[in-house]
Amino acid sequence: MKEDSGEKDVEREVVEISTHQRKPILQAIFKFLLLLGVMMTTFSYISANRATWAEYLQYNLNGTNKNQSPPLYQVDPNQPFIQYHLAYPRNYHFILDDTEVCRSNTPYVVLVVPVAPGNRKARDAIRKTWGNETLVQGELIQTVFLLGLPSHGNITALQEGVSEENLQYHDLIQSDFIDSYINLTIKTMVIMDWLATQCPKASYAMKIDSDMFLNVENLVRMLKAPGIPKKEYLTGMLMWNRPVVRTRSSKWYVPEEMYPDPLYPTYTLGMGYLLSIDLARRFVDVSKLIKPFNIEDAYIGMCMKKLGLHPTQAPHPGDFRAYLNVYNRCTFSRVITYILGTSEQLVTFWTDLKKPGPPC
Ligand SMILES: *[C@@H]1O[C@H](CO)[C@@H](O)[C@H](O)[C@H]1NC(C)=O
Ligand SMILES: *[C@@H]1O[C@H](CO)[C@@H](O)[C@H](O)[C@H]1NC(C)=O
Ligand SMILES: *[C@@H]1O[C@H](CO)[C@@H](O)[C@H](O)[C@H]1NC(C)=O
Ligand SMILES: *[C@@H]1O[C@H](CO)[C@@H](O)[C@H](O)[C@H]1NC(C)=O
Numbered sequence: 001m002k003e004d005s006g007e008k009d010v011e012r013e014v015v016e017i018s019t020h021q022r023k024p025i026l027q028a029i030f031k032f033l034l035l036l037g038v039m040m041t042t043f044s045y046i047s048a049n050r051a052t053w054a055e056y057l058q059y060n061l062n063g064t065n066k067n068q069s070p071p072l073y074q075v076d077p078n079q080p081f082i083q084y085h086l087a088y089p090r091n092y093h094f095i096l097d098d099t100e101v102c103r104s105n106t107p108y109v110v111l112v113v114p115v116a117p118g119n120r121k122a123r124d125a126i127r128k129t130w131g132n133e134t135l136v137q138g139e140l141i142q143t144v145f146l147l148g149l150p151s152h153g154n155i156t157a158l159q160e161g162v163s164e165e166n167l168q169y170h171d172l173i174q175s176d177f178i179d180s181y182i183n184l185t186i187k188t189m190v191i192m193d194w195l196a197t198q199c200p201k202a203s204y205a206m207k208i209d210s211d212m213f214l215n216v217e218n219l220v221r222m223l224k225a226p227g228i229p230k231k232e233y234l235t236g237m238l239m240w241n242r243p244v245v246r247t248r249s250s251k252w253y254v255p256e257e258m259y260p261d262p263l264y265p266t267y268t269l270g271m272g273y274l275l276s277i278d279l280a281r282r283f284v285d286v287s288k289l290i291k292p293f294n295i296e297d298a299y300i301g302m303c304m305k306k307l308g309l310h311p312t313q314a315p316h317p318g319d320f321r322a323y324l325n326v327y328n329r330c331t332f333s334r335v336i337t338y339i340l341g342t343s344e345q346l347v348t349f350w351t352d353l354k355k356p357g358p359p360c
Helices: 002-020 022-042 053-064 120-128 155-169 181-198 216-224 278-289 296-306 343-354
Strands: 073-075 083-085 094-097 109-114 139-149 172-178 204-208 212-214 234-236 272-276 320-323 337-339
Touching: 094 155, 094 181, 109 181, 109 216, 120 139, 120 155, 120 343, 139 155, 139 181, 139 216, 155 172, 172 181, 181 204, 181 278, 181 296, 204 212, 212 343, 272 278, 278 296
Parallel strands: 109 139, 109 204, 139 172, 320 337
Antiparallel strands: 073 083, 094 172, 204 272, 212 337, 234 272
């Protein structure tokens, strides 16, 4: 869809010019179209791999007379003419994507878990717990895992393990970017791209980290309550006026070149945020205009801001919680999310929560 709009812009420009000064410019238009044709032929192979030529053109058209900071480009040494946006998800390819999720079914909520290729333990714990809650209050809930390429360790062995695991479960989606902490924004945008292209008929999606407790029943109850928007809806644990970390040693350090403002826009904490499915495509599209930085949740906040939208406070804001020091069955039965310490905790707490008898 978006790939077309660059050419449309060009067309529109051409039409405008020709209606104003028809004759003298006709030759120039012809030359321009000829040149464009040649260029598009030359670069047609790009569309299969990188951002399309139309997108590249649009970038430049938009970039010339705007007062905004340019997107972060990376120059591919093999193809020096093509500069591409590092976090723009269509620069990457899915190398593993044979799940039935959204292909043979239409989930109400798709839970997408970004996880490192080597973290089988976390995936298995999720498969045994909230990832196995597929029918909740009559609604189909599906869980998939999103992986990049292994970045360290025995890469061959890790990659073989991932393929075998997927043969068993068919719930892994792997893209060809290097999976690392600094690349989390790429991972999130690849998730959005997958949702936009594979799951457009789902109602909602949730990006949820692999170290989370998720109460799926409460999540679905919240979504089905009257008044919950079906579009332009992003909710979770809201962060307001968060200062950008400028301490170099911090895990969350962001240099001023990447993000100059001292504060982030309002965003939802990355541990687990829920979006109406329409937003996935809009994030992918608008990400072309936003310089990427390594804080994925704040980056989504930037996407919302650029779209002129705001994250919404959940009906019971306390349902999206970060840490809890101690397990409490009653509390866990009432919230939607919690950050946990280990995968073992997830299985232990879950088993306890699901045992018969009232939790409170
Ligand atoms: C280019 O700028 C126009 C006008 O601001 C905008 O509508 C369009 O969406 C921009 N292009 C891209 C890549 O989004
Ligand atoms: C998921 O739940 C079903 C029963 O609802 C059970 O048979 C199956 O073993 C569970 N899967 C895992 C991985 O625990
Ligand atoms: C990496 O794993 C492969 C396949 O399991 C194995 O054959 C190879 O010896 C391993 N390499 C190292 C350096 O451990
Ligand atoms: C992030 O991913 C890109 C694309 O795969 C890769 O070129 C880059 O080295 C990665 N960065 C890190 C720090 O892993």
